[in-house]
Amino acid sequence: MKVILGICGSIAAYKAATLIRLLVKSGADVRVVMTPDASNFITPLTLSTLSKNPVLVDYFTPETGEWNNHVELGLWGDVMIIAPASANTIAKMAGGLCDNLLMAVYLSAKCPVYFAPAMDLDMWKHTATQENIDKIRSFGNTLIPPGTGELASGLHGEGRMAEPEEIIDFLFSDIKSKQPLANQKMLVTAGPTYEAIDPVRFIGNHSSGKMGFAIADELAKLGADVTLVSGPSAQISGEHSVKRINVTSAAEMLDACLQNYSNAKACIMSAAVADYTPVTVAQQKIKKKEDGFSIDLKKTTDILNELGRKKSTGQILVGFALETNDEEINAIDKLQRKNLDFIVLNSLSDEGAGFKKDTNKITIIDKALVKTVYDLKTKDDVARDICAKIVELIKNENI
Incomplete structure (x- = not known):
């Protein structure tokens, strides 16, 4: 300011x-x-x-x-x-x-x-x-x-x-x-999750959390009371009012989301949550002994699907789809299956988009399957576009 x-x-x-x-x-x-x-x-x-x-x-x-x-x-x-x-x-x-x-x-x-x-x-x-x-x-x-x-x-x-x-x-x-989201409670997830194999190793992904943190900061600037559930990330929120909850695993992220979801007007799920986690976690560091090594995996609870099932009237639920093929088909399927109000689609094939980048290129698809395509922008500007869509939905609801 x-x-x-x-x-x-x-x-x-x-x-x-x-x-x-x-x-x-x-x-x-x-x-x-x-x-x-x-x-x-x-x-x-x-x-x-x-x-x-x-x-x-x-x-x-x-x-x-x-x-x-x-x-x-x-x-x-x-x-x-x-x-x-x-x-x-x-x-x-x-x-x-x-x-x-x-x-x-x-x-x-x-x-x-x-x-x-x-x-x-x-x-x-x-x-x-x-x-x-x-x-x-x-x-x-x-x-x-x-x-x-x-x-x-x-x-x-x-x-x-x-x-x-x-x-x-x-x-x-x-x-x-005086801001458009004054006194509205918002829940945002960001970053990766780490699924432990043993005390020193994990299954993870390359998410930096930049997009989720940018969204949380923009919502706070618009007057919202923001709770940010973040997986392991070096990012720091630029807005002091953002309440940050640090988690590591998909299970911990699910628990944190469920504890804060019921009071949230909108939930923006930008975290890259692991789809699978090891069936068992070794209590001691696994030593390199054999030529091969296999890990049995089980599905994690689909957080977005769980929140979609629990969504109440008037709540807004936003998901992300990072795709490598059949982008729109997969995004629309996710939008409809998980009871989302809109989905933010981006593709790893787009230059300048994806993990750890400072820029992103998105397409927003809403429940009516209306598609809005945006140019490549900084993640701060992308966050403004996403939050503007949330403000629009709340405003139209109150008209």
């Missing part, structure tokens, strides 16, 4: 350092814009060091003579936060007064704007301030309410800027609540 952080002249400006650290820790790219008065309370050098980006104060940077493009910055941000927002800046926001760079960026911003007031009790309670706040909220800006406590004047009451942790919680909760 690209965050524009505006800082005004207030004793609460010192909290901006912690706020920046929390935003950066969450994965945000933070650009700071200060009013000239704000630099009397905290130095641009401190904020530049924490944000890892230059801090802008004036329209021109004297050292370089460069013009700081407020329009460009306003278009860049995904979200703008003004914290602390002083009574003076709130009045300017209400009146559209543009006498510093921060106000120029605010008036140019196309993204959602949040503001966290910081001022003394009497200033906060003043009718003019409250009318200004009501006015800028009517513009679509979001108030992060101040707290109650000891103020710089020595008074005790409202007007204290919300703590950085509270601002972060408020921001992410508010953003999530």
Whole structure:
């Protein structure tokens, strides 16, 4: 997330350092814009060091003579936060007064704007301030309410800027609540399964888990509460809200899925689950003695088929088909046998698709056998296409 952080002249400006650290820790790219008065309370050098980006104060940077493009910055941000927002800046926001760079960026911003007031009790309670706040909220800006406590004047009451942790919680909760999958529970599987032969050997496959992790992250970005059941994989989710359950075998993946399936609105089964597992597992490492060696295998429980049998009304179940021949015939057969809402087909014969690649080329086939063919894309972009289909199904259901 690209965050524009505006800082005004207030004793609460010192909290901006912690706020920046929390935003950066969450994965945000933070650009700071200060009013000239704000630099009397905290130095641009401190904020530049924490944000890892230059801090802008004036329209021109004297050292370089460069013009700081407020329009460009306003278009860049995904979200703008003004914290602390002083009574003076709130009045300017209400009146559209543009006498510093921060106000120029605010008036140019196309993204959602949040503001966290910081001022003394009497200033906060003043009718003019409250009318200004009501006015800028009517513009679509979001108030992060101040707290109650000891103020710089020595008074005790409202007007204290919300703590950085509270601002972060408020921001992410508010953003999530406005996403198309807000409060929807999603279950995703990813990666391979390893079926033990002995304590050091296993039967597995080449799945990296990249596709499943990309889907889980995209669902989280769309506001969903995501549970990711992952086989052995070195992948790391880019979204902190994704709940990861690590498993090894197909049996463990089945158990984890069954425990989380009933509450899930949608389940996207992208894991490459083993079809067979050894009948017996040696308790000690098998030594190389004979010229030949055979392993008796038995079928694993078909997780996707099991979930299809248990699917309730309104649930969405998505499967994957990685094929090497008769691709569409096999995919449609799987779609219908396993009670899926749609299936994602890809072929190992397609250049750039398959295990461990950063790209994929898919075809989505739905229950009506409507086929949508996509170009070769990064797996992040493929995840967006798959999740867009899920959003569409949920939206159509609610119309």
